[in-house]
Amino acid sequence: MEIPVVRNVLEANERISGQLKKLFADKGILALNLMSSPGAGKTTLLERTLRDLSEDYRMAVIEGDLQTDNDARRVAATGAQAVQINTQGGCHLDGSMVMAALEALNLEGIDILFIENVGNLVCPAEFSLGEDANVTILSVAEGDDKPEKYPLVFHVSKIMLLNKTDLLPYVDFDLGRAAGFARTANPEIKVFPLSARTGEGLAAWYDWLHTMRAAKSRA
Amino acid sequence: MEIPVVRNVLEANERISGQLKKLFADKGILALNLMSSPGAGKTTLLERTLRDLSEDYRMAVIEGDLQTDNDARRVAATGAQAVQINTQGGCHLDGSMVMAALEALNLEGIDILFIENVGNLVCPAEFSLGEDANVTILSVAEGDDKPEKYPLVFHVSKIMLLNKTDLLPYVDFDLGRAAGFARTANPEIKVFPLSARTGEGLAAWYDWLHTMRAAKSRA
Numbered sequence: 157m158e159i160p161v162v163r164n165v166l167e168a169n170e171r172i173s174g175q176l177k178k179l180f181a182d183k184g185i186l187a188l189n190l191m192s193s194p195g196a197g198k199t200t201l202l203e204r205t206l207r208d209l210s211e212d213y214r215m216a217v218i219e220g221d222l223q224t225d226n227d228a229r230r231v232a233a234t235g236a237q238a239v240q241i242n243t244q245g246g247c248h249l250d251g252s253m254v255m256a257a258l259e260a261l262n263l264e265g266i267d268i269l270f271i272e273n274v275g276n277l278v279c280p281a282e283f284s285l286g287e288d289a290n291v292t293i294l295s296v297a298e299g300d301d302k303p304e305k306y307p308l309v310f311h312v313s314k315i316m317l318l319n320k321t322d323l324l325p326y327v328d329f330d331l332g333r334a335a336g337f338a339r340t341a342n343p344e345i346k347v348f349p350l351s352a353r354t355g356e357g358l359a360a361w362y363d364w365l366h367t368m369r370a371a372k373s374r375a
Numbered sequence: 376m377e378i379p380v381v382r383n384v385l386e387a388n389e390r391i392s393g394q395l396k397k398l399f400a401d402k403g404i405l406a407l408n409l410m411s412s413p414g415a416g417k418t419t420l421l422e423r424t425l426r427d428l429s430e431d432y433r434m435a436v437i438e439g440d441l442q443t444d445n446d447a448r449r450v451a452a453t454g455a456q457a458v459q460i461n462t463q464g465g466c467h468l469d470g471s472m473v474m475a476a477l478e479a480l481n482l483e484g485i486d487i488l489f490i491e492n493v494g495n496l497v498c499p500a501e502f503s504l505g506e507d508a509n510v511t512i513l514s515v516a517e518g519d520d521k522p523e524k525y526p527l528v529f530h531v532s533k534i535m536l537l538n539k540t541d542l543l544p545y546v547d548f549d550l551g552r553a554a555g556f557a558r559t560a561n562p563e564i565k566v567f568p569l570s571a572r573t574g575e576g577l578a579a580w581y582d583w584l585h586t587m588r589a590a591k592s593r594a
Contacts (some may be wrong), residue, residue: 193413194496194525195517222497224524245527247466247497275524276497277413278441278466297516297542298414305443305494306413308464323516326545 169283172251176286179258180269186372187269189287191309193302194275196295197319199227201352201361202270206234209362213267213369218257220249220274227272237261248279251286268369277302281309288372289314296320296329303337310341315364318349321356388502391470395505398477399488405591406488408506410528412521413494415514416538418446420571420580421489425453428581432486432588437476439468439493446491456480467498470505487588496521500528507591508533515539515548522556529560534583537568540575 180187190198199219206215216237219228228240239260241253254271261269271287273280281290290313294302297320303310310316316338318331335347346364350357399406409417418438425434435456438447447459458479460472473490480488490506492499500509509532513521516539522529529535535557537550554566565583569576 193494193517194521195412195514221524223526226520226524245497245501247495274497275412276466276495278464278493278495279498282464295414295516297514297539298412301445302413305440305445307442320516323542323545326542 166282169251172255173284173286176251176254176258178286179263180286180288183263183266184372185263185266185269186369187271187285187287188368189271189273189280189285189290190293191273191277191280191290191313192275192293193277193295193298196275196293196298197352198272198275198293199230201293201317201319201350202231202272203234204352204355204358205270205361205365206231206236208358209365210235212366214265215268215270216261216266218249218254218261218269218271220253220272222246222274231272237266243274247274247276248283249273249285250283254285268365277306277309281312289368291315291317293317293319294334295323296331296334297323297327299327300329300331300334301337303334303341307337307341310338310345313342313345315346315348317361318347319352321349322351322354385501388470391474392503392505395470395473395477397505398482399505399507402482402485403591404482404485404488405588406490406504406506407587408490408492408499408504408509409512410492410496410499410509410532411494411512412496412514412517415494415512415517416571417491417494417512418449420512420536420538420569421450421491422453423571423574423577424489424580424584425450425455427577428584429454431585433484434487434489435480435485437468437473437480437488437490439472439491441465441493450491456485462493466493466495467502468492468504469502473504487584496525496528500531508587510534510536512536512538513553514542515550515553516542516546518547519549519553520556522553522560526556526560529557529564532561532564534565534567536580537566538571540568541570541573 451457
């Protein structure tokens with residue numbers, strides 16, 4: 157009895173997601189959907205990325221949270237355009253929320269749009285937001301078994317960022333094991349260990365962004 | 376258009392949850408619903424608790440996961456009764472899943488039933504499982520702002536366990552700030568900092584379990 161309802165919701169989202177994809181193509185915007193558990197470090201990574209690449213690109217952020225606007229204020233402090241979506245308890249963003257949030261942004265001046273999803277390793281994976289790529293962030297403090305236990309979000313992601321590598325000496329986390337589980341979910345996934353706090357490993361993430369941005373420009 | 380569907384799902388769950396509550400009362404079982412983000416340490420805490428209190432109580436575990444049975448195998452290795460629920464992608468347990476799982480347990484021999492929910496700080500909070508208390512576990516690696524950003528799960532919980540205190544020297548986490556946000560969501564919530572890895576702080580958690588178990592025996 158529930159399945160037809162879920163299917164309708166997903167079908168409706170696919171339609172809006174298609175409109176978003178066309179809009180991003182028309183405007184030449186590289187759109188990235190960032191997903192992770194709560195506290196994996198999405199916002200800290202964004203703050204650092206927005207500051208480090210501020211000379212290279214004009215960037216904007218759509219922040220998804222249940223009810224606060226803390227994260228939008230944090231990323232706006234870097235000078236980037238930012239808009240907050242409050243889902244009022246909803247466990248993921250959907251295409252219509254992103255479409256509404258775009259009204260608050262000046263789309264003509266954006267090279268890269270980061271969409272920071274609600275902190276949740278399950279629900280966001282089912283809802284496309286018109287993005288060029290999904291990016292999943294996993295903190296090493298969460299354990300190397302997470303890509304096995306929550307495979308869908310890794311299945312739909314182009315890259316997995318293994319964040320908080322500065323904590324590796326203090327936790328039981330095997331990078332190879334985590335990467336192996338992620339590749340079982342998605343053989344094409346790229347894996348970048350990094351620490352948004354110390355800056356270690358960020359160069360590979362920035363290189364990936366440059367490559368993605370260059371490919372979008374040619375398209 | 377979606378609201379009536381959600382309401383029906385929640386209403387149906389409340390009815391089953393009431394049946395579970397009556398069943399747990401009839402059998403004298405203390406039932407606890409453990410919720411957290413992925414990787415906050417629910418299973419490690421359970422393994423340790425099951426071993427440390429094995430002389431005191433007969434304990435059983437219902438494990439909720441999207442698709443693996445890793446956690447059920449881990450807790451079964453302690454000697455406790457264990458049963459796995461796979462939600463097939465679903466982001467939380469509900470009452471009917473728990474009712475079905477109980478068929479696999481010998482209810483006559485259980486003092487404490489731990490229900491380990493799917494790793495998710497959003498969805499599980501809305502679905503009562505007939506529990507005597509909700510227990511939310513937050514890892515200090517997730518950040519002290521999480522009770523402000525995900526208030527519902529703390530609102531419905533009797534206690535918050537602040538796990539992985541052994542990582543406190545290496546992360547930015549203010550225990551008082553996290554406790555303050557949790558108390559804004561729920562003024563009655565008890566807060567226990569602990570490390571399931573080192574054993575620090577576990578005594579307060581065990582004291583709370585003893586008190587809850589004793590209250591259930593008198594009921």
